[in-house]
Amino acid sequence: MTVTLPDQPAKTPAGQLDDAGKPPWRDRINWARLTPYLLIVPAVLMELLVHVIPMVVGIFISFIKLTQVYITNWSSAPWAGLDNYGVALRFGNSQGKALLQSFGLSLAFAVLCVGISFLFGMATSLVLQRKFRGRGLLRTLFLIPYALPAYAGIITWKFMFQRDNGLINELLTNDLHLTGDRPFWLIGGNAFVAVLVVSIWQQWPFAFLMTMAGMQSIPDDLYEAAAIDGASVWQQIRYITLGIMTPINSVLLLLLFLWTFREFNTPFVLFGAVPPKSADLLTVHIYNSSFITWNFGFGSAMSVLLMLFLIVVSALWALWNRRVNRRYA
Amino acid sequence: MKIRTPRSTVRGLAVTASAVALLALAACSGSSDNGAASSSAGSVSGSGGSGAGATITYWASNQGSSLDNDKKVLQPEIDKFTQQTGIKVNLEVVPWSDLTNNTLSAAVSGQGPDVLNIGNTNAATFQSTGAFYPFDDAALQQFGGKQHWVDSAFATAGVAGQPVTSLPLYSQVYALYYNKKMFAAAGLQPPKTWAELVSAAQKLTDASKGVYGVAIPGGTVNVSMHYSFIFGSQNGGAPFDAKGQPTFTSDGMVEGVQQYVDLMGKDKVVNPSLAQDSDNSQAPAAFAQGKAAMYMTQTSGINVLRQNGMDPDAYGIVPIPAPADGTKISSFVAGTNISVFKNTKNLDASLQFVKFMTSDAEQAILNKSYTTIPPVAGLKASFDAAPEQLSVWSDILNNYSKPLPLVSSVQAFQANVGGAVVRLIAQAATGNQVDSDTVKSALSDAQQKMPTS
Numbered sequence: 163m164t165v166t167l168p169d170q171p172a173k174t175p176a177g178q179l180d181d182a183g184k185p186p187w188r189d190r191i192n193w194a195r196l197t198p199y200l201l202i203v204p205a206v207l208m209e210l211l212v213h214v215i216p217m218v219v220g221i222f223i224s225f226i227k228l229t230q231v232y233i234t235n236w237s238s239a240p241w242a243g244l245d246n247y248g249v250a251l252r253f254g255n256s257q258g259k260a261l262l263q264s265f266g267l268s269l270a271f272a273v274l275c276v277g278i279s280f281l282f283g284m285a286t287s288l289v290l291q292r293k294f295r296g297r298g299l300l301r302t303l304f305l306i307p308y309a310l311p312a313y314a315g316i317i318t319w320k321f322m323f324q325r326d327n328g329l330i331n332e333l334l335t336n337d338l339h340l341t342g343d344r345p346f347w348l349i350g351g352n353a354f355v356a357v358l359v360v361s362i363w364q365q366w367p368f369a370f371l372m373t374m375a376g377m378q379s380i381p382d383d384l385y386e387a388a389a390i391d392g393a394s395v396w397q398q399i400r401y402i403t404l405g406i407m408t409p410i411n412s413v414l415l416l417l418l419f420l421w422t423f424r425e426f427n428t429p430f431v432l433f434g435a436v437p438p439k440s441a442d443l444l445t446v447h448i449y450n451s452s453f454i455t456w457n458f459g460f461g462s463a464m465s466v467l468l469m470l471f472l473i474v475v476s477a478l479w480a481l482w483n484r485r486v487n488r489r490y491a
Numbered sequence: 492m493k494i495r496t497p498r499s500t501v502r503g504l505a506v507t508a509s510a511v512a513l514l515a516l517a518a519c520s521g522s523s524d525n526g527a528a529s530s531s532a533g534s535v536s537g538s539g540g541s542g543a544g545a546t547i548t549y550w551a552s553n554q555g556s557s558l559d560n561d562k563k564v565l566q567p568e569i570d571k572f573t574q575q576t577g578i579k580v581n582l583e584v585v586p587w588s589d590l591t592n593n594t595l596s597a598a599v600s601g602q603g604p605d606v607l608n609i610g611n612t613n614a615a616t617f618q619s620t621g622a623f624y625p626f627d628d629a630a631l632q633q634f635g636g637k638q639h640w641v642d643s644a645f646a647t648a649g650v651a652g653q654p655v656t657s658l659p660l661y662s663q664v665y666a667l668y669y670n671k672k673m674f675a676a677a678g679l680q681p682p683k684t685w686a687e688l689v690s691a692a693q694k695l696t697d698a699s700k701g702v703y704g705v706a707i708p709g710g711t712v713n714v715s716m717h718y719s720f721i722f723g724s725q726n727g728g729a730p731f732d733a734k735g736q737p738t739f740t741s742d743g744m745v746e747g748v749q750q751y752v753d754l755m756g757k758d759k760v761v762n763p764s765l766a767q768d769s770d771n772s773q774a775p776a777a778f779a780q781g782k783a784a785m786y787m788t789q790t791s792g793i794n795v796l797r798q799n800g801m802d803p804d805a806y807g808i809v810p811i812p813a814p815a816d817g818t819k820i821s822s823f824v825a826g827t828n829i830s831v832f833k834n835t836k837n838l839d840a841s842l843q844f845v846k847f848m849t850s851d852a853e854q855a856i857l858n859k860s861y862t863t864i865p866p867v868a869g870l871k872a873s874f875d876a877a878p879e880q881l882s883v884w885s886d887i888l889n890n891y892s893k894p895l896p897l898v899s900s901v902q903a904f905q906a907n908v909g910g911a912v913v914r915l916i917a918q919a920a921t922g923n924q925v926d927s928d929t930v931k932s933a934l935s936d937a938q939q940k941m942p943t944s
Contacts, residue, residue, distance in 0.1 A: 229942050231899065233599050234622045256936040325764045348767050349710070350921035434769045436712055436910040438917060453592060454906040456616075457942050 224462035246463035261464060268444040272423040275361045279418060283369025287377050288399065308367035316431040319360045323347035348433060353441040361428050365418060376410040377403060408486055416479045420472060444468055545840035546579040550607035552827050554661060554791060554861040556798035558584045564860045572847045578840045588770065598622035605835040606844055609657055611647035611826045612895055612905060618649045618656045619899035624831040625654035634846055643824050644866030650897050657828035658849055659866035661858055663789040664887045665721060665822035667811045673784040681807055685750065685814045692760035695784040704760035706783030709916040710769035716909035722747030724820040724893050725813035730908065735898040737941045739908055739934040748912055749930050756919030766920035775799055787811050789825055790884060793862040793876060803876045808883045810891045821891035826866060864888060900942055907937035
């Protein structure tokens with residue numbers, strides 16, 4: 163369906179008066195040129211309100227010493243210059259070191275979560291491309307984690323990860339006898355595994371949804387032709403499925419990475435405001451430095467650094483994506 | 492298929508959308524015109540004064556065994572107040588886990604309740620925000636002056652030398668609760684020194700049956716800070732020096748935290764699973780169910796234990812013992828204060844409500860219900876407990892308590908030291924050795940996170 167915008171109105175020559183001797187103001191406005199701008203005004207204003215203004219305010223806060231003393235009158239907070247950034251990036255002191263550790267942890271978490279979610283999604287989509295009884299049911303079942311309210315899902319996992327009466331330890335220790343002593347999942351080193359498992363559980367249905375939609379757009383003829391030419395199943399997946407889906411997968415991987423890297427709900431609901439060191443992801447780390455200790459300038463500086471990193475990632479992706487698009491254009 | 496949209500329709504749509512967006516933006520940026528209240532402006536009118544007919548919002552803290560329990564306690568008193576003054580009160584009970592952040596948001600946005608409760612630990616921090624109504628000497632006269640409260644409680648209302656921004660409502664202290672039956676069965680007497688406590692705890696611990704000597708809320712940040720202060724004080728330490736600078740790594744503080752963490756690590760008298768208790772709910776449950784013989788908590792623990800099925804006659808109460816050569820400190824003067832937001836539009840009604848809540852009659856009713864100690868002069872604790880227990884509470888308040896330092900960074904102290912102690916307990920629970928170097932390093936990290944003034 164195509165929507166055609168109205169034709170260009172006939173222009174009134176400049177200075178020409180109407181019958182009443184006044185300039186026809188309606189004709190002086192070029193509605194055809196103005197209409198597209200008016201249509202995007204709401205989006206632009208909302209973008210300003212919801213994203214741009216808070217972001218600019220956040221950047222401003224990163225340059226001042228905003229603590230509880232100035233919280234009711236920000237303008238009186240002393241100018242900090244680059245001090246907040248200096249503290250965050252001085253990796254020799256405890257705060258800089260903690261930020262670096264948190265960054266490394268978040269990176270590992272994002273790479274593992276995205277990688278495993280993508281693999282799960284891709285593999286499941288491939289299997290569910292073939293028609294069989296119960297396929298629709300399985301598709302619905304796999305999408306449930308994505309449809310559930312995040313908090314409800316995570317709090318259920320929190321109960322399951324309890325040491326004494328959690329379902330996970332019941333299974334591992336009592337049923338399968340894999341461990342002698344009940345391990346901790348919400349404190350200590352295993353906390354990283356716990357937050358990773360819950361995040362993958364939440365993310366992989368989206369990867370499944372996207373890859374399934376992508377695979378449905380690939381014509382069957384291609385597979386049939388490849389089979390006639392003697393291509394193995396793996397070659398069909400490698401050269402047809404993955405080849406044609408490269409543009410879709412590149413967007414999917416970027417989205418998953420951005421979402422995962424700034425994941426807040428999962429660690430916060432699982433561990434509260436003081437996560438174990440092994441699960442001290444960047445967003446909760448920043449929240450801790452900002453809201454718990456009321457050092458908003460320092461927290462904002464770390465947020466700006468996080469934003470800069472994600473911008474760099476997005477820019478690198480855009481460069482790579484341009485090459486991909488050229489190849490598949 | 493092509494759809495030709497009439498030019499006027501597209502144009503109308505565009506103009507309408509833009510207008511709606513602009514209106515929405517204008518609505519969002521609209522701010523309430525709050526008349527900021529100043530100390531001199533407010534005075535409590537008599538019954539039926541200018542506040543009559545007003546409606547105020549009150550954020551009550553969770554003092555009872557549940558949010559519902561708080562509503563049951565407070566609503567009849569609020570109805571009484573409305574009947575007396577004609578002022579309506581919207582009651583909202585806020586859990587402690589949300590109260591600080593909600594108060595902070597209200598201070599930043601200027602959109603908050605008229606009256607609210609705060610933990611007295613945070614009194615100095617909130618005072619420094621300038622968001623609360625200052626009760627100077629003239630304003631205090633409306634409530635009977637400073638002398639309306641006992642000195643130790645009023646000292647928690649704010650930094651000395653400045654008009655306070657909160658008034659004491661409920662006082663509490665920490666004590667050691669011990670299970671009478673378990674102690675009697677083992678032939679033990681309540682401990683008088685820390686060594687006796689550890690020794691008794693070891694005798695009462697039988698991990699194979701899931702029974703331990705002590706229950707601690709190992710993952711609860713604010714309680715961990717409270718313990719670090721109490722045990723640090725027992726060992727001659729203090730979290731801040733005279734100038735208000737943090738001294739978390741002083742020998743006394745390190746020894747105090749080590750003493751606490753050793754319960755989990757070296758002494759092994761605590762169920763390791765309690766390292767996950769992040770809201771102080773599993774520890775009282777373990778004590779009430781006979782899974783632990785001792786539990787250190789505040790006065791309001793009586794209510795919580797009763798909710799868990801344990802009546803006061805099942806446990807005894809003694810001051811938390813100190814090391815034999817240490818200082819006999821069992822608690823700080825804990826409690827809850829009441830404050831008025833500076834930008835309330837209903838200052839007169841708010842002050843009338845504060846006067847009502849801090850009056851002798853209401854203090855007697857509320858503190859009895861909440862099993863807390865009345866902070867007003869002349870009233871004694873009257874909650875449902877054995878007479879000897881009531882005298883122990885008074886003894887702790889009068890002889891074994893030390894005030895928390897009233898510095899503006901006490902909130903950061905709670906977050907950083909409380910958080911560090913929670914992580915040390917987790918380390919000990921997961922089998923890692925926590926020695927004095929580990930403790931000192933953790934406290935040093937916490938100290939470096941403190942805001943510089």
